Amino acid sequence: MQTETTTDKAVTTEIVTEISGSEAVLKALIAENVDTIFGYPGGAIMPIYDALYDFNDQLEHILVRHEQGGIHAGQGYARTSGKTGVVFATSGPGATNLVTGLADAMIDSTPLVCITGQVFAHLLGTDAFQETDVINITTPVTKWNYQITDANEIPAILAKAFYIAGSGRPGPVLIDITKNAQVQKFEYSGYTKCNHIRSYRPKPIIRKEYIRAAAEMINKSERPLVIFGQGVILGKAEQEFKQFIEKAGLPAAWTILGLSALPTDHPLNVGMLGMHGNYGPNVLTNECDVLIAVGMRFDDRVTGRLDRYAKQAKVIHLDIDPSEIDKNVKADVPVWGDCKESLPLITALLEKRNHQDWVSKFSTCMEKEVEAVIQNELHPTDEVMTMGEVIYQLNQLTNGDAVIVTDVGQHQMVACRYAKFNSSKSNVTSGGLGTMGFALPAAIGAKYGAPERQVVAVIGDGGVQMTIQELGTIMQNNIDVRILILNNRFLGMVRQWQQLFNEKRYSFVDIESPDFVAVANGYRIAGNSISKREDLKDALATMLNHKGAYLLEVFVGKENNVFPMVPQGCGVSEIRLK
């Protein structure tokens, strides 16, 4: 997003000099205000790494342990900083190891510029050593990709890459540079930022008639419900969004990626949508008269069965991406455009309302949910610990000021349901793709993206083993992240489904773990493991107060389930409390 308002043309105007393609790459990064690169060297990207040797004072390069770790770190960085993450990898396996992260960034609209080395141009298509067709492999999982075979193209293509990654609906861009282009000397005449591509419209123009129609519909509504997603955060529209819901007294529920755009304790924040969301927002979706979707894409985990989703409601859909309108849920009023611009236009036309009776229905639902689920999750009377109480205690200590990075599975749902957030860009998780192994490397990036903030990675015992090698990255760079492993000795979410839908046929979900504290210690990272409730508070406090990285493993109930739950194939009103 950071490039789209830039109007100044020449960022660096230099007299024409001969430089290498590799130097041009690094000059482009500096011109784009890049400060951190996550990467891993290899044969085909060696010239760029050689040039990097001389740019060490201007660009911090973090050597990861696996390219997947590098790209997830880039994502974490982008999510907490609001800037574009930059990742380096070599050709062949280096490039293919990026694919999961690209797919994750694509579906979660995360701005990334990935630069991969490639074999010499004359070797393309010859099955050369470490040659792979990375452009075609990554086409479905990139917003844009391009192969550079001539150094002269580098400045303009990188400018385009940063513009495309960060503007409109952000996404990952991959630039593949053949080795000859990296070493080639060419006449360099400066770097010009890109702010227009004729075939690319990042922001559809807002249509006034739809603004009026939306405002009118909201003004007439008795039971309005706002559902918001990451669009609010990506559009840096948190204030505009707050003013919008406050003026008309609109209850607002969030998708997992919209989490933290609105403070958790805001009176109009009615909770989480979807499969493991709160009871109220789910059942009341099917009772509202106007559903106002802001920067969200009606994922199936949010809507449940579509033919039973909000059929009674008129739908207003605000989105920057026109292809999202009517994709899953038909909009009565489509408001194309950047919500930072469209929300204030609607707000200006709204009547001051408070919808007190309607909003109180959410509280009534919440009371029901507290009684059936939450009380026991946060304040259990059983001997075994719950994931919820760990998150609850964590909230008490961080007071909602930490960045929480989660992996995928039960712990993710519990953390997102119960973690407290005071400010935006505080929740980093793999939402759309559901990438296990995301959290540890993403937490590394999150810390670089928001160095002044406390970063806590909450990870399951399964997911952490998928990218555990990144402990090495933490060790080498003294990265100040807290790693909280919620260990239930199962692949918990799959086990939960097997219990509920496959008659407890626990097929390959029983996962054995190493001694995580010993592993952490092996990487010279301090750690502790607890299994008793009386140790929880102190252990969490020690983790948070420790100087430097720290790993805390908490053993929680083996067969606890996450509720409420909208079973797959059911409508949102069929949400189960047990």
Added chain:
Amino acid sequence: MKNEYTLTIYTENQVGLLNRIAIMFSRRKINIDSLNTSPSEIDSIHRFNIVITETEETVRKIVRQIEKQVDVLKAYYNTNDKIIWQELALYKVPTAIVAEKIKVERLLRSYGARVVAITKDYTIFETTGQRAETDKLIEVLAPYGLIEFVRSARIAIIKDSKGFHEKLREFEDAEPVTPLTDDFISEEESNSTIV
């Protein structure tokens, strides 16, 4: 209800774009009936014609996804009544039979076939027309020994289109003046015509 739709896509001339567009269809397991890429009325701008048989809803969604691609300027979809379309077909027939049987020659002429090459062994005829016509000609030639047959992809012109010149000027402006999503705006506006 599924229907035959012809997509007209204006794009930059970019390596790899064909793949980026093709995977839009394969990802959704939609078969492409016909695909043609060619220059357009504007130098440097490429034009795709793609024919698929799908419901309008599916076509509308896929067209929006295509238009979202960075190197795509604009995508339209039309039913057959909104376009003029043609395909080119080539037929290779033994020369002996053509020379011998006057009926064959008359037949070919009645289908508007034109001779494009003659050798002592074979004659190649060409027709342009719509699928039903070219198919029919295969059928009638078959008994006389059709050696080879090939048909090109469909090319189509949208009847109501004013061409792309004006749109392009708008696209080249850094600040667009009219919403480019206009083509999708309302139910009464027919999506099957270019505006």
